[in-house]
Amino acid sequence: MKLYCLSGHPTLPCNVLKFKSTTIMLDCGLDTTSVLNFLPLPLVHSPRLSKLPGWISKDGTINLEKVLDARELLDLSTIDVILISNYHCMMALPYITEHTGFTGTVYATEPTLQIGRLLMEEVVNFMERVPKAQSATCWKNKEIQRMLPGPLKDAVDVWTWKRCYSMQEVNSALSKVQLVGYSQKVELFGAVQVSPLSSGYSLGSSNWIIQSHHEKVSYVSGSSLLTTHPQPMDQSSLKNSDVLILTGLTQMPTANPDGMLGEFCSNLAMTIRAGGNVLVPCYSSGVIYDLLECLYQFIESASLGTTPFYFISPVANSSLEFSQIFAEWLCHNKQTKVYLPEPPFPHAELIQTNKLKHYPSIHGDFSSEFRQPCVVFTGHPSLRFGDVVHFMELWGKSSLNTIIFTEPDFSYLDALAPYQPLAMKCVYCPIDTRLNFHQVSKLLKEVQPLHVVCPEQYTQPPLTQSHRSDLMLELQPPPMPYRRCSVLNLPFRRRYERVYILPELANSLVPSEIKPGVSVATVSAVVHSKDNKHTLQSVPKPPPVAPSKKRKRVMDEPPVVLAPKPLLSGAVPLEAFLATLQKHGITEVKVEETADGHILHLQAEDTLIQLEEDGTHIVCDNNEPLRTTLRDLVLRFLQKL
């Protein structure tokens, strides 16, 4: 059993597990931090950006970094299945399913598929509506890259940076997705069973159990114990794992999500009261539902009832609508609302009362209905593309306005870099509901895996806070760290496999008790293996040989495979054996004692029998009937295995 680690990013993992002749990819996250190396893509012509001193002709194409060009590590076309844990961890799917010869199946829950599709659609839309006249790729050449100014010069593996995929590729990739429900058991080739479990992080997010009858691997990715909107995490099913692969812990171990939410609200209210606008760069699904719910309760108390809230994204409407129809995947509170029937999320009411409005982009209706001061939720959180770029240009110069970062994926200072100097206030309230180190060590204590595998980042404190030994995993035995491109041999040996004995054979077995409570039976059977399932059947009786005159022909028949003689155990008791011999007419026996046992001399037959604790030796002349008799007598006293 091996684990190939294709991503070094702990929250956007991509690992490949080889287990019982199946090759399973666990997530394929797309690390988009590389876009921070590029200039923003403005929606309207920006004189400032276009006048920036360029290094020769600056390359404006936004590239996304692909998880890893893994061709050297393993052939991606051999992957049988891809298991997706949440919609953030599937963004690289088109790169893998479309260009590597992948022919397998992708498993994901329905919300993961639908919202993942929305997020991909959004990125593609952001890219395609600002087409670039030219794009450069030559700079990726090592020689040229060396001459580029930093930090581009120091960027590693730029050759893995890829252009964004197209909608066609997205559709094709997503058509390979097979939907699964929580705790559904999916058989892979009869060899392995995989099953998603609720992970509590986002709508439809899951951890995965990969198991056979005797081995169990748990894959924990992006889990949360906080009570936000998704169904709570299923912890008990992770118990008894041989190996637990742990990824997707919080990226902000020191930031308390509740505190950050409070800070978010107070900063928002302060800015609005002062007459400024609030910009919230965010993804179109996930934490935004919680932000809206929090604001729903906060609006009245903070007397923000008249402030317009805008949600601008090509998928804004879909995201808000979809969130309302996944009742099965929501926490208990929200589920009960559906029974009333009421929409599970309060943003339905915000929309109904016109407090929240959503638009596909800043063009069209929005430009005429737009009122200030207002709150705008829009993407992309990297500030490099999407409608957020326009608002940065529009509001950046006024100190009345505030930008509040809530997504933890990008460093806010790097994100803001191309917009400097900036008069606008910046507030950083990253909300990351994933497990923190305290929660994870409690969880691991609870579920007791034999081995833990995790990214190496989790085995040491963060670089900036090297004294915080509480911000790392401390386990006994220590976790097995992995880094990008490492291949781990997972430490367990398979010793047993499940077979099924057919009723006919089972009925023919003769068990004998060896010790109290322990019985044995010798089994001779024909093994049938189909779809990695093994069954044992009775050995078919050889067809009766037709009485043939030509004896030679009979001799040519292949020898019938006979069951081998069983192993023997036990000892032959002297007195009882002598009595038995007597019964069978062998009376003249001379017994001689030796160091290890006895030698019996059967004088009439000129035969010796050597009886010892762990062996019996019969020495006689060429007298087959006698030997057979003696053999059978000895066997009476022994156990056969």
Next chain:
Amino acid sequence: MPEINVTPLGAGQDVGRSCILVSIGGKNIMLDCGMHMGYNDDRRFPDFSYITQNGRLTDFLDCVIISHFHLDHCGALPYMSEMVGYDGPIYMTHPTKAICPILLEDFRKITVDKKGETNFFTSQMIKDCMKKVVPLNLHQTVQVDDELEIKAYYAGHVLGAAMVHIKVGSESVVYTVSVNKYAKSHISAWIDKCRPDILISESTYATTIRDSKRCRERDFLKKVHETIERGGKVLIPVFALGRAQELCILLETFWERMNLKAPIYFSTGLTEKANHYYKLFITWTNQKIRKTFVQRNMFEFKHIKAFDRSYADNPGPMVVFATPGMLHAGQSLQIFKKWAGNEKNMVIMPGYCVQGTIGHKILNGQRKLEMEGRATVRLLISFALTKRLIHVGKLLACVFCFHTLQLDVKLQVEYMSFSAHADAKGIMQLIRMAEPRNMLLVHGEAVKMEFLKGKIEQEFSIDCYMPANGETATVTTNPSVPVDISLNLLKREMALGGPLPDPKKPRTMHGTLIMKENSLKLVSSEQALKELGLNEHQLRFTCRVQLQDPHSDPDTLHRIYTHLKSVLKGYTIQHLPDGTVMVESIVIKVSSSAEDTNAKVLLLSWSYQVKHRHCPCSRLSKLGQKHNRLKT
């Protein structure tokens, strides 16, 4: 032999009050818990005294599973859990859990408030009953306890309807309501090839093979349109939830396309709520509705408006959806009475009608209805009166009992099977998919069942049962025994067989099965000895062969060696440096007696485990004689 027992308490060779007991692998499961629309007495509910004469059912049932929200499948649930007594888990899907209490409450109101029955379950009982419900997700494998597991599949009958796969060890049963073969349009529709021991299916439409859905839809629209054109009124009796929504969508789009002005009304107060459920559970509807729901929610109707009782007397054409669906009570019956006398009008029955209901009568061509039945009259009156006057109404009912109301049915009666009960074709298709070992039919009329039973037995050559209520069908199963085999042993046998299985050469394996506590382990004999801490007992045989040979001992041995080599082709023969010759695992030694150096003794030694095919005694002892001959 392990066996599975299936006993219907209701719906055995009958339609209505579905309730089937299954005992499998020591577990008892109740499938559905419905009421009968055709009765108002004790026969309304299944006979739970079959399970136990006195006391609660909790100890006798491991779980209850409800397939969908129709009252003939869940109507007796509060009675069973709160009045008879059951505290175990009740499983149903989310939409069923949402809608079922509303229908139960509605049913309760009609029975208690309007018909004035006492000794019926209360609103609180419905609430308490629903607290025992555990919601099921599609395809989720739910572990009821360590051994019993259930899994729900999409059935597409009505919103939230499910097939259930019940499994204990290697035995399994699949229970399906009415599988809608059009369910395939849904992403996760249809069952996998799970090869259950028994497939229990409804057979309401056992003899019908319906034409395509599209044809029926077109036919339906044509009839409605014609009636509207000639100024008639169309009554469509429906149940509040289910097909009603589908027909609404159909009419709504037709009205839009044809630009029709005639009003469409939906009579029940539930409408808006019901449509809201459909909006929230859109993942349970069909693919087409799901795909477009963001742009336009199909359940927001422009042309369909709420109905008021006074509208029934309005002149001009109109279409009214009214509840309930079998014309046995309520608003639909009231409107029917008003419109029945005019031949321009039409009533379209979109679903099955249970015997004893007006719906059933008019479908059978009855044109004169005697409205004198006690229950019917009391009902009609209580509807005619406001709630405050119920008691007066009851009094009047007694008076009216002696009257005979005769109703001439002049309006057109049309029957359109939109109800998504399984028809013969759907059932056959399901059998083909799931490949059950036995088939069991419930929820259908005996005659029709008999026909389908014959058809199934003929086409699939599997046994088909159709027990009556209280009758038990028993199926013996023959499960194979799961065993843990040591991987070494399995791999050894696999290697012997070569990489590809050879049909001519069966791969045999030999091992020892260790039965300890509850575990069964199959290991090689050597490993079994080791694991059980036993010593091996060696059993050896030695055979002495006398022969005359003048050579020295080593030379004799060598001569034997070369001779054996030439005679025994295909055997491994080794001459070992310690002065022995090995033929496979048989050891040959030579010794000479002290007196006569020519008289040699050949010692052949082998262990008990030596395989027979090189049986040493016969072949090698001949060697001695041969050798004697050689020398001469």
